[in-house]
Amino acid sequence: xxxxxxxxxxxxxxxxxxxxxxxxxxxxxxxxxxxxxxxxxxxxxxxxxxxxxxxxxxxxxxxxxxxxxxxxxxxxxxxxxxxxxxxxxxxxxxxxxxxxxxxxxxxxxxxxxxxx
Numbered sequence: 001x002x003x004x005x006x007x008x009x010x011x012x013x014x015x016x017x018x019x020x021x022x023x024x025x026x027x028x029x030x031x032x033x034x035x036x037x038x039x040x041x042x043x044x045x046x047x048x049x050x051x052x053x054x055x056x057x058x059x060x061x062x063x064x065x066x067x068x069x070x071x072x073x074x075x076x077x078x079x080x081x082x083x084x085x086x087x088x089x090x091x092x093x094x095x096x097x098x099x100x101x102x103x104x105x106x107x108x109x110x111x112x113x114x115x116x
Contacts (some may be wrong), residue, residue: 004075005054005068011047015042016076018071026080030101034091037082044079051076055092063115 004014017040019025029037044051051072058069065073085092 003068003071005058005072007054008047008051008072011043011075014043014075019078020073021108022077023108025078026101026104028078029082029085033078034085034089038086038090041079041082041086044075048076048079049077056100 002009002012003018004012017025017028019028055065055069055076056071059065
């Protein structure tokens with residue numbers, strides 16, 4: 001079964017980036033080299049507007065999303081995770097001489113965390 005809506009089947013090869021939590025997205029970014037995260041961003045960027053339109057159009061009355069749309073949303077969040085590395089740290093995936101981002105662990109269950 002496909003992880004993404006059929007309209008985005010061409011992005012299915014990037015579905016490993018359908019990561020639910022900020023922690024998972026950060027760990028994936030820092031565990032890969034610059035080339036793989038850059039390739040992911042290059043594949044996603046031309047489709048961002050269409051992805052956003054899709055997500056907006058497929059919200060259910062209770063505010064939830066079907067699993068495939070939610071995975072598309074997670075991929076968009078992954079793009080946001082890798083963007084600073086691509087824009088600012090090229091060719092590194094982390095800040096040179098910066099702190100280890102794996103030490104900053106977000107509270108994924110904090111009561112003020114937005115529901116997705």
